[in-house]
Amino acid sequence: MLHVNGDDAEAVIYVSRLAEDYRQAFGSDIVLDIVCYRRHGHNETDEPAFTQPVMYKAIAEHETPHTLYAKRLVAAGVVTEADVKTQWDAFFAKLDEDFKAAQAYKVNKADWLEGGWAGLTAPTGKVESAYPETGVALETLQSIGKALATAPDDFDLNAKIARQLKAKAKMFETGEGFDWATGEAMGFGSLLLENHRVRLSGEDCQRGTFSQRHAVFTDQTNQSQYTPLNHIQAEQAKIEIWNSFLSEYGVLGFEYGYSLRNPKTLVLWEAQFGDFANCAQVIIDQFIASGETKWLRMSGLVLLLPHGYEGQGPEHSSARLERYLQLCAEDNMFVCNITTPANYFHALRRQLKLDYRKPLILMEPKSLLRHKLAVSELSDFGPGTRFQPVLGEVDALAPDAQIERVVLCSGKVYYDLLAERREKELNKVAIVRLEQLYPFPESALAAELKRYPNAQIIWCQEETENGGAWYFADRRIEKALVAAKHNTGRPVYVGRAAAASPATGLARIHAAEQADLVAKALGIKIEG
Template sequence: MLTLLLKSRILSRWQTSSVLSSYYHSNSGVYGHRKQAVRPGQYVSNNALQNRIENSNVYRLIEAYRLHGHKKATLDPLSLQQEHDPHELSPERYGIMSGSDIIDINGLFYNNNITSMSVSDLIVQLEKQYCDTIAAEFQHLQTEEEREWFAEAFETKHDIDINDERKIDLANLMLKSQAFDHFLASKFTTLKRYGGEGGESMMAVFDEIFRCSAQAGIEEIVICMPHRGRLNFLTCLLNFPPIRIFQKVSGISEIPPGSKGTGDVVSHLYTSVDLNYEGKTIHVSFIPNPSHLEANNPVAVGKCRSKQQTLQEGDYSLTGESQQGDRTLCLQVHGDASFSAQGIVSETFCIAECPHYNVGGSIHFIVNNQIGFTTESNRGRSSLYSSDLAKINGYPVLHVNADFPEDVIKATNIAMNYKHKFRKDVIIDFICFRKYGHNELDDPSFTQPIMYNVIKTRKSIPDSYAEQIVGNGVCSKEDLAGKQQDWSKTLNENFAAVQSKPVEPYDLQRQWSGYRQSPGEVTVWDTGVNTDVLKYIGAKSVTLPEDFNVHPTIGKNHCDRRLQKLVEGEGLDWAAAEALAFGSLIHQGFNVRISGQDVGRGTFSHRHVMLVDQITDEIYIPLNNISDEQSGHLEVANSALTEEAVLGFEYGMSIDNPKSLVIWEAQFGDFFNGAQPIIDTYITSGENKWLLQSGLVMLLPHGMDGAGPEHSSCRMERFLQGCDSSETIIDGDDVNIQILNPTTPAQYFHLLRRQMIRDYRKPVVVVAPKILLRLPAATSSLSEMSPGTHFQPVLGDEKMKVDKVTRVVFCSGKHYYAIQKERDSRNIDNMAIIRLESLCPFPTAELQKELSKYPNAKEYIWTQEEHRNMGPWSFVSPRFENLVGCKLRYIGRDVLGLPAVGIGHIHQSQAQQLITDLFQ
């Protein structure tokens, strides 16, 4: 009865078009269903099955080639790999003695022109198909349909037409890549350029992917790639101006005048460009890469997912993925050694087909150098191939010898068709070599003398292929030379203009148009919302369909309680403030995505933005049903048990669309440790290195509650150490990252909304609460979220009479409530408690204003519950002294080598001693 009464009072009053029309517009979603297994239909015809029975021994031999043929294939361009002749390919093992018997191959072996042949001819065909310079592993695929499709595609690969015009284009492209490497080598003799020599035919992979994408109607391609061949790809296919590379190598900054940034090394450069293929325009987003290998994989997938949501591919808010990948493609380029060794590759595979992370499959292209720096493959991995990790997920692998560019095209064509049909990942293992070692300044013969003796005697792949097509009469030497002369002229002209041509101004384009870099000064943004609208949104956040069977505990303690507090306008807890922030942003047209382990209900069972019917198991997200006109959406992504891949994914989403609030929540604060490479190489440094803005929010639950070393601290000191806030210069909002420690639900509400309301984007680390989620003292009123209110970097003490205050205590976070409770119990009236809600940016002006209120203060104290060598102390101390003009005395725990003790009675003793010391 209480629920019905409160709903009636709120919704009848505020569910009016006049209230909502003055604010925002939107669209909705209703139920979501858990993903169900799909059982494919029979793929092989009855006639084919009958023929397999009648010729079972022959069919077993064919299946052996499909399973083991790759072991005998000629895949190493250096011919250094030990040759295999697997016993599994011996006809005698299958009772086949005669080679002249004619068999019907319908259903046994796919060939478009021949329906019958002798067993000996079949073996010749099988050797040609499975043991040549292109091989495949696909018998581990999960469905018969996939296995049969792949067998047919692979066994008819020679039917893929590569006409003379395409052969000429291919030759010119590889020669162009080679010429670019030679030019850089001659002009910049000390440059580590990580050139493409020995793997120039990788250009055929990229070119074929672009062609197939255009034919399939792909509009957006997101690509990540490590160092090797990166500059070649940029200039030779992505139309990246060579002068920008020459300027960078010459020491000229790539950061335009007037823009704030420090830049990055030349091998991390990136671009965003429109390409024309097959008369169609494809937009390519080539994302920057850090030197931390493979860290860019989930970033690329996340960016691709964001583009799919913008293009509305499928019902992205729930689990339906039927249209994923129809208009978008993710291409992940890898190195062989890092692909098999870096854990983030496995993590990214883990989430590849999970709801809310699926992009309809990625193309994985392994540039297989057969070595990692100076470590041979037999020492650098335990598996036969570097690509073997992909088989865990049941993805097909195509191995191809880089010496044969036309086979490279065929392998790529098969991969693209598979991905487009089955919307699953596929791997191209491109086996090549590095002509000059790990980089051009090494002497690789120190550690691989035999390999590099072979390499020295080889003609380059571009030269060999050019001679081949000239010898076959496809074109003349002069035809190829003309294109190369034009390219050489272009490179020389660009090089000559290095010093005279200015770096182009930085301009945010496409979806980022209208945004800017953060200003140097402190800005304040009105993030309050009309109280009637907040009450309406709050009521809708706990409104369920009549036939929905809510858990009784949630119905009483979550839904009914929130409705009551909305009517009262007081006592709103953390989850309510969050729901109001989400809902108001959604009404304003923004999308909100929260991702992490168990975020639907919350680690501490407080959020419940995603409810599950207790009878049908159906999922319902109330905030996706605020009104019939809403355009924003809430995506609740309960993630796999991984941090690095998921956080990288969310960062990728955040750099793509500034109108989406992307949140990652750790189960406990220090669980971010597993994602440290993403934090260091992307989140805290991405804008300074590459001018890429991100509004990503990281929620890191924090608090010394006696839960032991791994469940207490979010290690805020590490984030503070990684920020670029000065100890001696008053900073504005142009810090690299925000570190906020809010103590009230209203503050949390405002900081979430501020992320979207501002006309620039900054990542934020929220030192998130645990016990404050339900602490009665830590609640807020609707008036604190009404128009004219905003996030306050400093919360002063409104209870003390300023002329009586002799001690000023500064703190940050939940420790405030313990101090306040003790002060009130002792009836102390000369101690003011001031809270730092914003640690970075450091609120110098606000602190000076607070201090000026207390003319009789004689003592200034910093207290924290974290140990002295942790928490904010080492960050705030010099800033108080140098910027605020106030020297602080420290009262708190002593130093420790771990975040917290793990023995309960010691924790309680320390907590009590902390309070005792403060009030002595």
């Protein structure tokens, strides 16, 4: 640690250079402690003498660093008193000139689209432009699949991972059963082949919190590592996957800065559980959500926030979706709660296929990572495909005009509703998924609702009433109903009751609550 008097300008410069040289030479931390003071208190209009009268009397009598250094230079014969005054007057004239120029300044987002941002543009605000085609040639996907299912011959692979590689190989052979982790890996791999680097950080993100990703293999004999996605073909960009420590504030702040400097790299941060991101709330509020509005700085940073009610208690259930939706305005970011691997693939690719950048806040699944129904086919990733903000009914039901109830939902609860409806053979209840909550897909939702003119509209969520998307989506669904000229004026809420805690800590109560909300949403009468 180096301590230096802030009044000694040359000493400050010297130790600053010394600290930089030390860091470059030894790669070790060094702390520079510049001992100085605040002349005006919190700001120029604040009166610090209210609480620190003795100290600020001494400060008022103390000469400024500029005055002290000027006297030192004059005494040494380096400059004259006239030189000091001329330089000081020129400095103040420059400040006045820039202040006057600021009065007439007009914002132009294009002013900073240069350097690494060359080729990108300011957003147009047209919703339809946010769904570019993001499908990939099937032969390219197959080449990615081959890399994902292969380890070097001399690599001592964990037996459990070896079985997973065989399962991946079968997906690509049959073109069916693609799970979440494989959809993600194809998204990463396809971008690497298009010369876009990918960077992912987070606690245990190499294997994934739920042992779903296994993007980095570890040799069981010598602990060497192998990353399959970096071996798709000879000429490709590289992926970096870093297991970061549990300092969400520090890590997310770093990744946000990285995304500003590298707009053509897919930068992702994954929380171990979604609500752990609350330790980085300052970065989210002050930078990610509002940086473009405040400073004209776009970011394509992706936040992966595990979210879903599986009975794991208050701290491992909710990623606090409601908080992100409350921050949404001026098309500042994408907020999604996706249910299929293919839609996840397209959401990731969309981040770099748009000609502008927006943060993506993604409610990442947990139980869906291995859910037998939460799978996609290879064709869902192929040419002509794109991200779908609204997913309509998948089963053969009664004619649309005879549908009595439409259940709108988002995220994992869809599969609970689907399984129960199939078991009870309810062919007059349709289920529609909102995969993107912001910007709200009003037109796409209106088109789906228009199909069912005689149905009651239900909004079902597994979160508490004061959490989740209900308070955000309520009026927006109403606008979509008006646009569809629907007979129903407003949606009906079905979900957990409002609560101070996001979830119960008892698995038994959780299961009862979940069964109850699913039954009510589908219109099933509960006996007793």
